[in-house]
Amino acid sequence: MRVAIVGPTYPYKGGGAQHTTELAHRLTALGHDVVIESWRAQYPSFLYPGRQTISSPEGEPFPHVRRDLDWRRPDGWVRCGRRLRGADLAVLTLLSPVQVPPYLGILAGLRRATEVVALCHNVLPHERKAYDAPLVKALLRRVDRVLAHSEEQAALARGLAPAPVRVAGLPPHLPAGGAPADAEEGTGGVRRRLLFFGMVRPYKGLDLLLRALARVPGVSLTVAGEFWGGLDETRALIAELGLDERVELRPGYVPAGDVPGLFAGADALVLPYRSATASQNAWLGHEHGLPVIATRVGALADHITDGVDGLLVEPGSVDALAETLTRFYQQGEPERLRRGVKAVDPEPYWAAYTAALLSGPSAGA
Known part of the structure; x- marks a missing residue:
C-alpha cells in the first residue's frame, strides 16, 4: 500500500x-x-x-x-x-x-x-x-x-x-535513552526530589503541584520544559509559597540526550494534570525507572498500576495531591514503588x- x-x-x-x-x-x-x-x-x-x-x-x-x-x-x-x-x-x-x-x-x-x-x-x-x-x-x-x-x-x-x-x-x-543502571536495580537512594517534565501549560496543573508541595516539607521539585505562557506567573507563585529554595526551574526544551540524567535525579515523575487525552509521559517515567504520581484523567491512569509502579490521585485537588505526596515519602515507599516499575514493551x-x-x-x- x-x-x-x-x-x-x-x-x-x-x-x-x-x-x-x-x-x-x-x-x-x-x-x-x-x-x-x-x-x-x-x-x-x-x-x-x-x-x-x-x-x-x-x-x-x-x-x-x-x-x-x-x-x-x-x-x-x-x-x-x-x-x-x-x-x-x-x-x-x-x-x-x-x-x-x-x-x-x-x-x-x-x-x-x-x-x-x-x-x-x-x-x-x-x-x-x-x-x-x-x-x-x-x-x-x-x-x-x-x-x-x-x-x-x-x-x-x-x-x-x-x-x-x-x-x-x-x-x-519514546526517545532513546533508557533508565540508568541504579534506577533499574532500585539502588539509587531516596533524593527527596520530584520531577515535573514537559511543556508547561495551565491544564497540566503545575500550580496545583506547587501548592501541594508547600504542604510537604523537605521535598524539592525540578520543573523542566518549555513554558507556554512565560515564567512570570510561576515565579510569582513560587515566591508566594516560600518555595524559592525548593523548586528548580529549567525552562526550555530538554534535548533527548539530557533526559536520562534529569530523570536519574528524581524519586518520581509527577503528572498533576487537570485534563488529558493521551500522554507519553507516564511511559517515559517508567522507561527511566521512575514511579509516576498522576491524576486520574484521560489515559494516564491506564499506564499506571496504583500502588505498584506509582500512585493515582483525583484531579484538581491540592489537598488530595499533598496527601499523596506525603504518602509517597513514607518510609520505604519510594524504594518499593521503584522496584515495581517495568519498561514498556x-x-x-x-x-x-x-x-x-x-x-x-x-x-x-
Missing part, C-alpha cells in the same frame, strides 16, 4: 513529530511504501511561542520526507493534495485546529481520489477557542474516517461529524495501532 502521512517530523520537535516519524518507520517495516509530507513552516510564531525545531534528531530520521508545506502558502497546500492522488491512503495528523485550513487545501487538491484518515492526537484542544470546534468539524466532515486515541476523544469526534471513528491507544514513541501497542489505522471504514463504523 502507498501511504502518505501529512505531519511534522525532524527537524520539528516534540511528541507529534516523534509519533509521525515512528509511525512511518513502523508502516515501512510492514512492507508499505511510505512518504511523509512535512512542513517548511508549520505555525506562525504568535500561535506557538516556543521553539519549534531542533538541531539534532531524536531517534532515526525517516528517509522519505518532502518538506514543502507552509502555513503562508495556500497554493502549496493544493499542490500537496494533487501529489497525494497517487497514494492509497493519506493520513492527516491533527495536532491543532490551526492545521485545518492547510488540510482543507490538501483535500481540495485530492478531490477525493484517495482514502483519507484524520489521525487526531487531540480532537479539540485542552484550552479551547471559539473557532476550534467549527474548524475541526469542517475537517472531519470531509475525511473518510477518523482515528482517535481514546473513547472520550472518539465521542468528541462523533459529535462533530458523521465519519466512522476508530479508537487505538497512542503507542509508545511497545510492540503490541504498535501492532494494534497500525492495524486500526489501515483498516477500512466499515471496520470502524
Whole structure:
C-alpha cells in the first residue's frame, strides 16, 4: 500500500513529530511504501511561542520526507493534495485546529481520489477557542474516517461529524535513552526530589503541584520544559509559597540526550494534570525507572498500576495531591514503588495501532 502521512517530523520537535516519524518507520517495516509530507513552516510564531525545531534528531530520521508545506502558502497546500492522488491512503495528523485550513487545501487538491484518515492526537484542544470546534468539524466532515486515541476523544469526534471513528491507544514513541543502571536495580537512594517534565501549560496543573508541595516539607521539585505562557506567573507563585529554595526551574526544551540524567535525579515523575487525552509521559517515567504520581484523567491512569509502579490521585485537588505526596515519602515507599516499575514493551501497542489505522471504514463504523 502507498501511504502518505501529512505531519511534522525532524527537524520539528516534540511528541507529534516523534509519533509521525515512528509511525512511518513502523508502516515501512510492514512492507508499505511510505512518504511523509512535512512542513517548511508549520505555525506562525504568535500561535506557538516556543521553539519549534531542533538541531539534532531524536531517534532515526525517516528517509522519505518532502518538506514543502507552509502555513503562508495556500497554493502549496493544493499542490500537496494533487501529489497525494497517487497514494492509497493519506493520513492527516491533527495536532491543532490551526492545521485545518492547510488540510482543507490538501483535500481540495485530492478531490477525493484517495482514502483519507484524520489521525487526531487531540480532537479539540485542552484550552479551547471559539473557532476550534467549527474548524475541526469542517475537517472531519470531509475525511473518510477518523482515528482517535481514546473513547472520550472518539465521542468528541462523533459529535462533530458523521465519519466512522476508530479508537487505538497512542503507542509508545519514546526517545532513546533508557533508565540508568541504579534506577533499574532500585539502588539509587531516596533524593527527596520530584520531577515535573514537559511543556508547561495551565491544564497540566503545575500550580496545583506547587501548592501541594508547600504542604510537604523537605521535598524539592525540578520543573523542566518549555513554558507556554512565560515564567512570570510561576515565579510569582513560587515566591508566594516560600518555595524559592525548593523548586528548580529549567525552562526550555530538554534535548533527548539530557533526559536520562534529569530523570536519574528524581524519586518520581509527577503528572498533576487537570485534563488529558493521551500522554507519553507516564511511559517515559517508567522507561527511566521512575514511579509516576498522576491524576486520574484521560489515559494516564491506564499506564499506571496504583500502588505498584506509582500512585493515582483525583484531579484538581491540592489537598488530595499533598496527601499523596506525603504518602509517597513514607518510609520505604519510594524504594518499593521503584522496584515495581517495568519498561514498556511497545510492540503490541504498535501492532494494534497500525492495524486500526489501515483498516477500512466499515471496520470502524
